[in-house]
Amino acid sequence: MGQLPQVPHHHMPNPPPNHHFQTPSRSSSLAPGAGMMDSPGINHPANTATAGHIRGSKHGTPLGTPDSARKRQRKADHAFPGEDGDLELKNMAAKVLDIPLDEFAAKVRAIEASTDSPTIHTPTSSSGRLVVKNDSTKERQRQVFGMTWLMRACQASNSSVVPRNRIYARYVGVCADSGLKPLSPASFGKLVRIVFPNLTTRRLGMRGQSKYHYCGLKLINDDGTTSSVGSSANTPLHSHNQTFDSSFLPGTPYGSNSPASFHSQISTPLVSHPTSASTNVSTITSFLNDQSAPTLKFVPELSSLMNDKNSTTDQPLDIPDIKPFLPNDTDQDASDTLFGLYKSHCISIFESIRYVQLKRLFSLISTFHGSLTNPVLKLYTSSDLLQWVISCDSVMYKSLIQMLAKLALQEIPTLVLEQLKVLVAKYVEKLSESLSSLPMKLALVKLKMAKQFIQLVSRFVRVVETAQSANKILSHHMDRQVMYNDWTKHVNVEQIAARELPCEGDNFKFAVEVLQEKIPELLKKESSDYESFIVEWGTYIAALPSSFTSVPPRLFLLCTSALLTSALREISLAGGGGFGAWWVVRCWIDEWVGWCAELGGFVSTQFEESSLLQGTIESHHKFVKPEREDGGPDNVIPAKMTDLASESIDLLDGQFGSILNDEQNDATKK
Incomplete structure (x- = not known):
């Protein structure tokens, strides 16, 4: 695999005072607009005026206000304290690229089956062993697996576009086949932006049927599902900065503490x-x-x-x-996502009882339906x-x-x-x-x-x-x-x-x-x-x-x-x-x-x-x-x-x- 793209750093301005919480500014490794399926209300500062017209139907809270934008300035949820988590995560994923994916999945499954977070030793071709710190979490290992899959399954291509929910659907399918619990859409979207920071996101398709696409990204071995940017010249395009895609908003703030995502979930009934x-x-x-x-x-x-x-x-x-x-009219990507998510859910329940992990079992049961996106939940029900x-x-x-x-x-x-x-x-x-x-x-x-x-x-x-x-x-x-x-x-x-x-x-x-x-x-x-x-x-x-x-x-x-x-x-x-x-x-x-x-x-x-x-x-x-x-x-x-x-x-x-x-x-x- 070629050299991994370097992660640019963007200096964010200090946020205005707020009586709810105050977060210091920092350098972020995420590009503006990071997150494949970001929670509503995460918009670029330059587009606050536009986003301000988008409101929760119940609470009337602007989804693009500084309150929600401030979430972008907090440390990534997968970062180690005091470190550049994004860069370290990418380095960890790069070191295990030579390991077969199913073999690495087996190691992650072994960690899932354990109640503690042991030191993980993963063999690599260069240094012989990769030592992950004792405080690494199971979520961290799922992120390494997700990023490793991205590096293997996707590549940058200026002339290609791919529906972003298709990337997630393929990832969920791999997790299901490997017996792993997939990351939430928002968490997985962050990984996409870390690996491919130069992506742009556009909305393509007929009115009422349009979807968000990644422009400049190709899904390897998926020739029948990608198209070139030029072929969509007559298709209405909508910048990701001007609106958000409700089809990829989690039903509950799964893996995210964003107040905006919480308000949106309450105000918009999924089914x-x-x-x-x-x-x-x-x-x-x-x-x-x-x-x-x-x-x-x-x-x-x-x-x-x-x-x-x-x-x-x-x-x-x-x-x-x-x-x-x-x-007959079912969206193929939504059905693939549902199949992968529910298969992973059933396997996780089986594994929880197999290893007598009741806390994990009850957590899986209580959070599964809330983690489904709107179209996937509608299909499921x-x-x-x-x-x-x-x-x-x-x-x-x-x-x-x-x-x-x-x-x-x-x-x-x-x-x-x-x-x-x-x-x-x-x-x-x-x-x-x-x-x-x-x-x-x-x-x-x-x-x-x-x-x-x-x-x-x-x-x-x-x-x-x-x-x-x-x-x-x-x-x-x-x-x-x-x-x-x-x-x-x-x-x-x-x-x-x-x-x-x-x-x-x-x-x-x-x-x-x-x-x-x-x-x-x-x-x-x-x-x-x-x-x-x-x-x-x-x-x-x-x-x-x-x-x-x-x-x-x-x-x-x-x-x-x-x-x-x-x-x-x-x-x-x-x-x-x-x-x-x-x-x-x-x-x-x-x-x-x-x-x-x-x-x-x-x-x-x-x-x-x-x-x-x-x-x-x-x-x-x-x-x-x-x-x-x-x-x-x-x-x-x-x-x-x-x-x-x-x-x-x-x-x-x-x-x-x-x-x-x-x-x-x-x-x-x-």
């Missing part, structure tokens, strides 16, 4: 909804109070199917293509794309459940289980808060899928807790011997089966065989492997429903529970010494069979708009404010929520760092 926000809140809250039974289905060989999934840990989610769902959103969420939730399913018979640290309980308690609530201003149908389908996912996570936690207790008993020879004696001496299998099972013929005979022969056989087995007992019991029990194909899943669950209850009653009446052990094992069997049925139902369900909305909108009218169990404020994250990522937890790989060993050592000491 016109047929229902008010209060109506949405009422409907959503009422919906959250409803309880629905999960879908049950026993899938043959489900355990082996779950273990085959997600074998490659670094593969992004297989998000469905957005194109089949798009209306359109009825045409509702099924696509459902399909994306389905892929994400099923992948998460498949990840957890492999751990159902594995010992999991108590600290991790506590965090999963926080996830169960808070996830739907946090999601509902972020959806209150969106169209009702979109909010309800997302919440219904989230509730089904969380119900299954709750079942998973109970399965793991009861399995750990049951395994302590099943792995102990004396406990198994007492259980064996009680079962063979005090339980009349044929009498119990005849009384409790509503079946006859082959089903009845096989059930008696299982109770009389297989259970005693499992109790008599010996093994030196601590975890082999619960795995063998779980594998056998999970396969039992396939021998009773004519029995509905819910009836199978009822019969299993009835048989075990009757057997324990007989042991208790006979004064059997193994009653306590049998009670613990029985609790696990109930949870395990229920988990297998709910898991099969969830992964087999084809989520569709009609089924998700059935019986929801018409039946929810009354607002009922749910009460928090802890009695605290609604938006307070529970104090017991702890980010455990620093302990090298990876649920996908079944790794828990030193936490599990520490808990086992503590249990041994006790």
Whole structure:
């Protein structure tokens, strides 16, 4: 790659006094008008008079006043204190140009998965290693990645123009494929101006359909999407200094503290909804109070199917293509941006749960919709794309459940289980808060899928807790011997089966065989492997429903529970010494069979708009404010929520760092 363009320095005049805040003047490395998708109100001083006519519709605050212009004179948000952040950022990006982009993306992902900001060592061709300071943030690393991509994907070309939203759309697509959270449009626009400071921005196109273009910039390997400046000679041109492009204003001041951007976001509604926000809140809250039974289905060989999934840990989610769902007149750049952003969002949620980073998870949920630009948000909330959103969420939730399913018979640290309980308690609530201003149908389908996912996570936690207790008993020879004696001496299998099972013929005979022969056989087995007992019991029990194909899943669950209850009653009446052990094992069997049925139902369900909305909108009218169990404020994250990522937890790989060993050592000491 050729020599990087040098960054010019412009000396800004001191701003006039202001009673809100005072910012000293400084030398800026950004060209006037920097920012691909700058917040409204960031105009050149020379055009203040023109910009002064542009006002927020609600507050009436001029968007081009010195108050908003003063933001340009503050230190860039990605700069190190006391340093020229722009120049250092460009130098950092230049040093990693020789590293393959996917390799560098993997390093950034590793930093994202960590709660701290460690010293980052990136190999380079010149000095061997690039050392980034300990106080560098995750945002800083995303900026280095974004600038590196710009240097690879774009080049200066005086005869070329390219829509600036197309540059961002391509960048978002790369982030989605790499499993990274993209920068906000405004932050990415600053990077464009740092790398290509001599760009000009013009508005090209027919009236009502014009877009902002970068003049003097070419997107490499995108011959069909760029055009020359000369070919647009008859197209109305509007200087970037005279107006702003509302199509790239973030819905909320995402990554920006500009007061002007905040006022603009409040004063300009992004999407016109047929229902008010209060109506949405009422409907959503009422919906959250409803309880629905999960879908049950026993899938043959489900355990082996779950273990085959997600074998490659670094593969992004297989998000469905957005194109089949798009209306004919959809802007391609907006759809590409939405696809990339939502794919990155789903991957980020998956990674947050994978590494048990709940603070990051709840932040992602609360900020995503506000970070979408106006046209992208309109496309996202359109009825045409509702099924696509459902399909994306389905892929994400099923992948998460498949990840957890492999751990159902594995010992999991108590600290991790506590965090999963926080996830169960808070996830739907946090999601509902972020959806209150969106169209009702979109909010309800997302919440219904989230509730089904969380119900299954709750079942998973109970399965793991009861399995750990049951395994302590099943792995102990004396406990198994007492259980064996009680079962063979005090339980009349044929009498119990005849009384409790509503079946006859082959089903009845096989059930008696299982109770009389297989259970005693499992109790008599010996093994030196601590975890082999619960795995063998779980594998056998999970396969039992396939021998009773004519029995509905819910009836199978009822019969299993009835048989075990009757057997324990007989042991208790006979004064059997193994009653306590049998009670613990029985609790696990109930949870395990229920988990297998709910898991099969969830992964087999084809989520569709009609089924998700059935019986929801018409039946929810009354607002009922749910009460928090802890009695605290609604938006307070529970104090017991702890980010455990620093302990090298990876649920996908079944790794828990030193936490599990520490808990086992503590249990041994006790």
